[in-house]
Amino acid sequence: MSTSKSKYVYSFGGGKAEGRSDMKELLGGKGANLAEMSSIGIPVPPGFTITTEVCHEYYEGGKKLPEAVKPQVEEALLHVEKIAGKKFGDPKDPLLVSVRSGAALSMPGMMNTILNLGLNDESVEGLAAKTDNPRFAYDGYRRLIDMFGSTAMGVDHEHFEHELTALKKEKNVKLDTDLSAADLKELVKRYKAVYSKHVGEGFPQDPKDQLWKAIMAVFNSWMGNKAVQYRRIERITGLKGTAVNVQAMVFGNTGGDSGTGVAFTRDPNTGEDVFYGDYLINAQGEDVVAGIRTPEPISKLHEEMPKVYGQLMDIRKKLETHYKEMQDIEFTVEKGTLYMLQTRTGKRTGSSAVRIAVEMVKEGLIDEKTALKRVNPDSLNHLLLPQLDPKSKVKAVATGIAASPGAACGKVILSADAAVAHHEAHPNDAILLVRKETSPEDVAGMHLAKGILTATGGKASHAAVVARGWGKPCVVGCDAIHIDEKKGQITIGDQVVKVGDYLTINGTNGDVMVGQVPTVDPSISGHFAELMGWADKTRTLKVRTNADAPADAKKAREFGAEGIGLCRTEHMFFEGQRIVDMRKMILADDTAGREKALSALEPYQREDFVGIFEAMDGLPVTIRLLDPPLHEFLPHDEAGQSEVAKQLGIPVEKVKRRVEQLHEANPMLGLRGCRLPIKFPEIGDMQVRAILEAAIEVKKKGKSVLPEIMIPLVGTVEELAILKKRALAVAEQVFKKHGTKVEFLIGTMIEIPRAALTADQIAEEAEFFSFGTNDLTQLTFGFSRDDIGSFMPAYVDQKILPVDPFQTLDQKGVGQLVEVGTQRGRKARKEKHDQHLKVGICGEHGGDPESVVFCHKVGMDYVSCSPFRVPIARLAAAQAALGNVSRDK
Numbered sequence: 001m002s003t004s005k006s007k008y009v010y011s012f013g014g015g016k017a018e019g020r021s022d023m024k025e026l027l028g029g030k031g032a033n034l035a036e037m038s039s040i041g042i043p044v045p046p047g048f049t050i051t052t053e054v055c056h057e058y059y060e061g062g063k064k065l066p067e068a069v070k071p072q073v074e075e076a077l078l079h080v081e082k083i084a085g086k087k088f089g090d091p092k093d094p095l096l097v098s099v100r101s102g103a104a105l106s107m108p109g110m111m112n113t114i115l116n117l118g119l120n121d122e123s124v125e126g127l128a129a130k131t132d133n134p135r136f137a138y139d140g141y142r143r144l145i146d147m148f149g150s151t152a153m154g155v156d157h158e159h160f161e162h163e164l165t166a167l168k169k170e171k172n173v174k175l176d177t178d179l180s181a182a183d184l185k186e187l188v189k190r191y192k193a194v195y196s197k198h199v200g201e202g203f204p205q206d207p208k209d210q211l212w213k214a215i216m217a218v219f220n221s222w223m224g225n226k227a228v229q230y231r232r233i234e235r236i237t238g239l240k241g242t243a244v245n246v247q248a249m250v251f252g253n254t255g256g257d258s259g260t261g262v263a264f265t266r267d268p269n270t271g272e273d274v275f276y277g278d279y280l281i282n283a284q285g286e287d288v289v290a291g292i293r294t295p296e297p298i299s300k301l302h303e304e305m306p307k308v309y310g311q312l313m314d315i316r317k318k319l320e321t322h323y324k325e326m327q328d329i330e331f332t333v334e335k336g337t338l339y340m341l342q343t344r345t346g347k348r349t350g351s352s353a354v355r356i357a358v359e360m361v362k363e364g365l366i367d368e369k370t371a372l373k374r375v376n377p378d379s380l381n382h383l384l385l386p387q388l389d390p391k392s393k394v395k396a397v398a399t400g401i402a403a404s405p406g407a408a409c410g411k412v413i414l415s416a417d418a419a420v421a422h423h424e425a426h427p428n429d430a431i432l433l434v435r436k437e438t439s440p441e442d443v444a445g446m447h448l449a450k451g452i453l454t455a456t457g458g459k460a461s462h463a464a465v466v467a468r469g470w471g472k473p474c475v476v477g478c479d480a481i482h483i484d485e486k487k488g489q490i491t492i493g494d495q496v497v498k499v500g501d502y503l504t505i506n507g508t509n510g511d512v513m514v515g516q517v518p519t520v521d522p523s524i525s526g527h528f529a530e531l532m533g534w535a536d537k538t539r540t541l542k543v544r545t546n547a548d549a550p551a552d553a554k555k556a557r558e559f560g561a562e563g564i565g566l567c568r569t570e571h572m573f574f575e576g577q578r579i580v581d582m583r584k585m586i587l588a589d590d591t592a593g594r595e596k597a598l599s600a601l602e603p604y605q606r607e608d609f610v611g612i613f614e615a616m617d618g619l620p621v622t623i624r625l626l627d628p629p630l631h632e633f634l635p636h637d638e639a640g641q642s643e644v645a646k647q648l649g650i651p652v653e654k655v656k657r658r659v660e661q662l663h664e665a666n667p668m669l670g671l672r673g674c675r676l677p678i679k680f681p682e683i684g685d686m687q688v689r690a691i692l693e694a695a696i697e698v699k700k701k702g703k704s705v706l707p708e709i710m711i712p713l714v715g716t717v718e719e720l721a722i723l724k725k726r727a728l729a730v731a732e733q734v735f736k737k738h739g740t741k742v743e744f745l746i747g748t749m750i751e752i753p754r755a756a757l758t759a760d761q762i763a764e765e766a767e768f769f770s771f772g773t774n775d776l777t778q779l780t781f782g783f784s785r786d787d788i789g790s791f792m793p794a795y796v797d798q799k800i801l802p803v804d805p806f807q808t809l810d811q812k813g814v815g816q817l818v819e820v821g822t823q824r825g826r827k828a829r830k831e832k833h834d835q836h837l838k839v840g841i842c843g844e845h846g847g848d849p850e851s852v853v854f855c856h857k858v859g860m861d862y863v864s865c866s867p868f869r870v871p872i873a874r875l876a877a878a879q880a881a882l883g884n885v886s887r888d889k
């Protein structure tokens with residue numbers, strides 16, 4: 001229970017304040033910053049804040065206010081009257097106030113602000129006489145009845161709007177501003193009737209009555225449906241409640257020498273150090289953002305009100321010097337006098353965040369560490385991919401799940417094969433691949449496309465994962481599109497888009513647009529490079545990349561990758577002649593046949609590795625031996641199978657039979673990973689030989705190479721021991737044949753829970769561990785990554801899981817296996833071989849900032865992620881090293 005000594009109300013105004021900006025928990029964001037501005041000499045209309053503690057006690061006490069609140073509010077109101085030189089409820093010259101909600105975090109669903117509170121039938125006349133402006137007075141009064149009725153008393157705003165429209169029609173005018181004082185007086189009468197009808201009593205004439213009803217309405221809105229739902233969805237917990245701000249009104253709507261505006265102290269899109277905002281002359285409150293009239297750019301205020309503009313520029317500087325952050329402000333000018341009504345940290349794009357952070361360091365406002373902590377790593381995406389031209393105004397016709405950011409525009413193609421064919425015929429055409437979903441067979445076509453759009457699938461679907469890996473824009477789960485491959489068209493609502501027509505997707509927000517929407521290329525500006533330099537100085541975790549091709553490896557190095565953490569070899573078998581030889585290998589009857597096919601594949605592998613080693617120029621390259629089940633390389637449809645039969649000159653029955661043989665109840669748990677070379681050792685031998693011969697070739701050119709051979713899906717040390725022994729034997733042969741040696745490591749992927757638990761044994765054989773947290777997550781949860789879409793939203797919604805565990809590592813469960821595996825493996829390696837066991841991660845999680853922080857804490861040596869996430873991981877690793885990162889979500 002509270003004591004009578006509790007302080008429930010904090011005053012501000014007249015150059016002083018009882019609150020401070022660091023009291024947001026207690027005063028809410030708005031209240032804390034109003035107080036702060038008042039005390040640093042910025043003109044703020046006087047007022048007071050009723051604390052969030054009152055809101056808390058109100059609900060604790062069964063919706064009763066603590067007793068001490070009332071007298072404290074009375075006292076604070078007297079204080080406002082003294083500063084303003086007007087009395088609340090004075091019929092001749094009334095003090096009017098606004099009542100504004102405000103929790104520690106801004107959130108939708110809270111009560112909207114009520115302006116002009118304190119007016120009644122009598123004082124509206126007083127105000128009209130005092131200001132000699134009856135139009136202004138009646139306009140204020142009718143707005144109050146509307147706002148008070150709709151926000152505090154639950155009357156539908158439409159009822160008021162209806163009266164306004166009717167009156168304008170009767171008076172034959174278009175704009176609200178065309179109504180005369182007499183018209184507005186009439187409108188007040190009608191609004192009051194609406195109010196009585198819906199509330200069941202007249203509009204309160206006692207200003208104190210108005211004030212208390214408004215205050216209570218703010219507290220009640222804290223538990224309103226919208227607010228509760230918002231906090232649930234955004235997982236906002238631990239807030240005490242909302243504060244209530246009561247503040248003397250200032251009027252931007254008294255004529256041509258008044259106005260209201262909103263601004264950012266720097267450009268929130270580019271970060272440029274320019275004043276950025278809008279204003280409207282002769283307007284009140286939300287008019288600027290409500291779109292009633294088109295506002296003017298702030299630079300124009302310089303001409304219209306030079307003195308006020310000068311003051312605003314001073315305040316802009318003062319606020320930034322004080323808060324050391326870009327601010328988002330609201331102001332009002334009343335008869336040439338400027339007042340500030342709000343300031344808060346401004347929201348911004350990724351590019352803007354980077355530029356502001358770096359420039360603020362240069363200006364001496366913040367240090368490098370603070371700059372690093374300020375930028376949300378995920379927001380760097382904005383700097384790394386082509387974006388829709390912000391000037392374009394093309395509307396989206398459908399919206400799906402934003403799976404891989406960036407914008408892409410191209411001609412619609414409905415299958416991967418068609419994409420390949422189209423590309424061969426028109427190599428310069430931009431292709432947008434549109435499919436129900438994608439599968440591993442589609443990768444060649446997917447690779448050629450500028451962007452990928454699927455009708456089904458979630459953020460972890462094949463299309464999404466592959467596209468993200470390449471940094472290719474992708475929208476998935478867009479169920480509004482209907483694909484008709486036969487007719488060669490898609491329909492979106494009533495729009496038909498034919499194959500070859502242009503379609504544009506925005507993978508950053510999931511939008512789909514018909515036609516060619518212009519895009520702009522990313523510019524990796526000097527600021528970005530500078531921030532990355534600071535990140536590299538700060539972090540201890542290394543950042544590698546997942547790359548299967550020399551071009552990806554090169555891109556990743558440009559983005560700062562310090563090696564390859566995962567080079568998957570299977571993608572090398574999908575293109576052109578390679579897939580034919582691969583299929584020959586799979587369809588071979590015996591070892592000799594397989595070896596023959598493999599020897600055809602070997603040169604391709606070697607070439608690819610040479611390209612990658614050269615691109616990485618001495619940096620470590622982890623190459624994973626073939627991982628997927630073999631049936632993924634064979635077509636499952638009849639037409640495809642007969643084509644393969646024809647191509648290889650074998651009966652179609654044989655192809656069919658082989659596909660059936662290879663078919664598995666759960667292909668992800670079947671004959672794949674290390675199980676393949678255990679059963680067909682010649683596959684592994686060929687790959688090891690290709691790797692080492694490529695390494696020798698590159699070494700002979702005078703470049704250094706550091707191959708790390710990674711054996712996937714190991715669950716027992718015996719598997720690894722057998723395969724390692726074979727690999728070493730192959731190495732010996734190769735070295736003998738070429739008369740030279742290269743350094744290399746043999747290690748394993750830890751992706752089976754048993755491997756993590758028996759890491760001590762496995763580390764006796766393995767020279768490095770790489771946690772394959774995609775599979776580790778699948779196997780720990782028993783979820784299949786490709787079909788979690790059907791229940792994951794429900795799981796997250798019902799708080800069974802905080803987030804999709806394929807996006808952010810599940811630290812509680814999967815994380816334990818990672819931790820245990822790392823500790824046991826490191827300890828055993830040290831004891832048995834006196835060596836440091838190199839540990840990294842190569843799942844999608846390696847590019848997720850939160851998971852990167854976890855990897856840092858576990859003590860990993862590196863994280864590995866797709867090329868386009870390398871800068872994100874570098875920044876996240878720096879933040880992890882700095883500790884205590886608290887970022888806005």
Ligand code: ADP
Pocket residue numbers: 045097098100101113115247248249250251284285286287330331332341342
């Ligand atoms: P929101 O949180 O939705 O921005 P605000 O409380 O900031 O709500 O107010 C809504 C509008 O009313 C803003 O334009 C604000 O500047 C204006 N406003 C609030 N209080 C006053 C006041 N005392 N005098 C003049 N305008 C005000």
Ligand code: MG
Pocket residue numbers: 330342
């Ligand atoms: Mg505001």
Ligand code: MG
Pocket residue numbers: 627712713751772774775
């Ligand atoms: Mg795996």
